[in-house]
Amino acid sequence: MVQVKYFGIIAEAAQCETENIAEENMTLSKILSDLSSRHSLGDYNFQIAVNRKIVSNLSEQLLEDGDEIAFLPPFSGG
Amino acid sequence: METKLPSYHHFPEDEMNRYIRQITLPQVGLSGQQKLMESSVLVIGAGGLGCSILPYLAAAGIGRIGIIDGDRIEESNLHRQVLYGAEQIGLFKAKEAADSILKNNSDVEILVYEEFLTQKNANQIFPDFDLILDATDNLFIRYVINDTCVSLNKPFVYGSIHQFQGQVSVFNYQGGPSYRDIFPEENQSAPNCAEAGVLGTTVGLIGMLQANEALKIILEIGEVLSGKLLIYDLLSNSQQVFEFGKVPERKKPEIQIPFEMISAEEAIQSESLLLDVREMGEMPAVHLENVKQLPLSILELESVNLDKEQEIKIFCQSGVRSRKAAKLLSEKGFQNLKLIRGGAKDLLQFAETEIKPNSKRSIVK
Numbered sequence: 001m002v003q004v005k006y007f008g009i010i011a012e013a014a015q016c017e018t019e020n021i022a023e024e025n026m027t028l029s030k031i032l033s034d035l036s037s038r039h040s041l042g043d044y045n046f047q048i049a050v051n052r053k054i055v056s057n058l059s060e061q062l063l064e065d066g067d068e069i070a071f072l073p074p075f076s077g078g
Numbered sequence: 079m080e081t082k083l084p085s086y087h088h089f090p091e092d093e094m095n096r097y098i099r100q101i102t103l104p105q106v107g108l109s110g111q112q113k114l115m116e117s118s119v120l121v122i123g124a125g126g127l128g129c130s131i132l133p134y135l136a137a138a139g140i141g142r143i144g145i146i147d148g149d150r151i152e153e154s155n156l157h158r159q160v161l162y163g164a165e166q167i168g169l170f171k172a173k174e175a176a177d178s179i180l181k182n183n184s185d186v187e188i189l190v191y192e193e194f195l196t197q198k199n200a201n202q203i204f205p206d207f208d209l210i211l212d213a214t215d216n217l218f219i220r221y222v223i224n225d226t227c228v229s230l231n232k233p234f235v236y237g238s239i240h241q242f243q244g245q246v247s248v249f250n251y252q253g254g255p256s257y258r259d260i261f262p263e264e265n266q267s268a269p270n271c272a273e274a275g276v277l278g279t280t281v282g283l284i285g286m287l288q289a290n291e292a293l294k295i296i297l298e299i300g301e302v303l304s305g306k307l308l309i310y311d312l313l314s315n316s317q318q319v320f321e322f323g324k325v326p327e328r329k330k331p332e333i334q335i336p337f338e339m340i341s342a343e344e345a346i347q348s349e350s351l352l353l354d355v356r357e358m359g360e361m362p363a364v365h366l367e368n369v370k371q372l373p374l375s376i377l378e379l380e381s382v383n384l385d386k387e388q389e390i391k392i393f394c395q396s397g398v399r400s401r402k403a404a405k406l407l408s409e410k411g412f413q414n415l416k417l418i419r420g421g422a423k424d425l426l427q428f429a430e431t432e433i434k435p436n437s438k439r440s441i442v443k
Contacts, residue, residue, distance in 0.1 A: 007309055008240035047260055049320045054260065054307070056323050072307065072320060074261045075238035075245045077276055078127045078215035 002026070003068045004035065010046055010071040014039040028061045031069065046073040093185070097139055105299045111139060117296045118142035120207040122195055122223060124171040125149070126158040126276065127213035127237050130285025131292075133161065136179035138293060142187045143179075144207055147172045148194035148341055148419075158278035194339045194419060195219055200226040209295060210234040211288055216419075218401055219339070224249060224257040233295060233304075237288040239276060244284030246308045248291050254304035255322050280312050337404045339417045340391065342424035350389040355403040356422065360395065364422050366429055374399045377406055386412050393418035393425055 002021045006014045014035075021031060028050065036042060047054050049070040050061070063069070089108060100106050119140050121128050124147040135143055149171050151162045161178040162171070176188045189206075193199060195214070204210060204226050212223050212234055220236070227234045233251035237244065249257045287310070294300045307320045345352060346366075354364060354371040372380045374394070384390065390407070392400040392415060404415045418425060 008243060045261060052318065052320050054320055054322050070318075070320065072309070073240075074217060074220075075240040075243070076215060076217040076220075077239040077241075077274055078123055078125055078213055078237070078281060 001065055002031065002063050004031075005068065005070040007071060008073045008075050010039075010041060010044060010073050013041055013044065014071075024065065026063055028055070028063055028069070031063065035071075041071070044073055046071050048072070093139075096183075100138065106297060110297045110299075113296050113298070114139045114293070115141045117209065118144070118207045119209045119211060119292055119296075120144035120146065120203065121211045121213055122146050122219075123213035123215065124159075124161075124175040125155065125213065125215060126278065126281030127239075127285040127288065128171075128175065129159045129161045130282045131211055131213055131289045132175055132179050133182060134286060134289040135292065136183045136186045136188075139183065140186060140296070142189065142207070144189040144191065144203065145172045145175055146191035146193065146195055146199075146203065147175075148192060150343075158276060158281050160278065160282070194341070195222060196338045197222050197226070198338070204230050204232060208232070209292055211292060212236045212238075213285065213288065216397070218397065220257060228256050228258075235288045235291045235295070237284045239280050239284050241274060242277065242280055242311060242313045244280060244287070244310045244312070246284060246287045246291065246303055246310070247306060248295065248302050248304045251295065251302055251304040260307065260322060277312075283312065284310065337401065337408075337415055337417050339419045342393075342418055342420045342428045345391045345393070345416075345418045345425060346428045348389075348391070350391055351384075352418070352425070353384075353390050353392045353403070354394070354422070355392060355399050356394050360422075362422055362426050364393075364425055364429070366425075374403050374406075377403055378410075381407060381410050381412075384412070386410075387414070389414040389416070391416045391418050393421050395421050395423075397421060 004019050004021060006017055011017045032048065049055065049072060051068055097111050101108055101111050117140055119135055121131055121143065124132065124145050128147065132143070132145065151166050151169055151171055151174060153167055156162060156164065161175050166174050170192045172190045172192050176190045180186065180188060191203060200222055210223060210227055210232055212220060214220065223234055227250045234249050236247045236249055236257060249255065291303055294302055305322045309318050309320065349368060352366060352369045354369055355374045355377060357373045357375065358371065390412065392403050394400040397417065400417050404417060407415055
């Protein structure tokens with residue numbers, strides 16, 4: 001199971017702060033494109049972190065059971 | 079206001095006494111206090127974050143503090159901008175914040191800039207400070223702060239909030255990543271406090287974390303949040319630190335097109351064209367005499383009907399489209415473009431208060 005965490009405006013768009021993805025042997029890029037289309041995240045600016053490390057290359061990395069993906073948008077309030 | 083900084087070996091007794099409880103910390107000591115007193119910090123924005131940052135920097139004995147903010151105090155600020163009182167509504171935040179923190183520590187030299195940050199004044203002001211604190215509520219100006227800090231090789235402490243969550247990081251610190259390395263896009267939407275809600279304690283806490291990073295950088299203690307993004311969730315009390323991967327090879331900071339931001343108040347007082355780039359029918363409608371509406375979607379086609387020599391002040395709802403419009407017009411050769419901060423809502427608010435009975439301008443609802 002992979003846990004997905006949404007922050008800031010992305011959590012509002014996804015209408016939840018966390019969700020679990022049961023499917024196994026998924027690549028990061030596949031999960032991201034699925035979530036992006038399901039929650040209509042195409043217009044948002046965000047970074048992706050896997051296990052608390054921001055990944056610049058959204059590759060064919062296979063996600064394992066227990067991995068955590070985070071959607072990190074910039075915040076703008078002050 | 080400015081005091082001669084004492085040398086390490088003969089600390090004046092009154093200053094020794096004022097700072098004794100922090101000097102007592104082995105990580106601070108007399109040498110740490112000396113570092114604080116010799117340091118200079120620019121705080122950009124005297125809003126919610128700034129009101130939290132500023133009193134702690136002053137109280138700690140930072141030698142020189144700059145405060146830049148072109149905003150005035152509004153009633154709806156008071157629930158979170160706790161340096162101000164109801165009797166100060168309408169006054170410039172930068173000056174009032176300075177007066178407030180001087181009450182705690184009159185030895186601090188304070189430089190007040192009653193203006194909004196622009197690319198132009200950033201280049202003039204930043205060189206006078208060691209460290210920059212970003213306490214703004216504006217996504218776009220953050221790129222101006224970042225790029226100026228990169229070109230001048232100065233670190234900046236970033237803090238921002240979204241509802242009950244806050245982000246803190248330190249950019250451009252000792253060769254570490256810059257804001258642009260993490261968030262390269264600048265054309266996306268993210269609301270600021272004017273639109274999204276905020277609790278005073280959220281900006282208070284995030285601002286204090288920023289002040290804390292500033293003190294650590296100056297004192298050279300602890301682990302600075304460089305190459306890391308802290309996200310603090312105040313509803314769950316959870317803190318998560320995300321590490322940046324390998325910093326990509328630093329691209330040259332993009333040359334910013336220096337669109338000056340002006341307040342709605344300033345815009346209303348001028349005779350020049352106010353260009354509304356919102357789509358037709360968006361509320362609130364602004365029917366001032368010098369307003370022309372050309373929605374962003376047709377601006378490229380319609381720009382032939384605008385005078386390139388004329389000063390054009392652009393507004394929309396939140397500031398995203400007005401910036402896109404300014405870029406578009408700039409590429410078409412328009413030179414004299416300004417952005418109106420606060421958009422239609424602020425403009426309308428000032429239009430209502432500023433219009434005199436005999437004024438040429440009128441407002442129709």
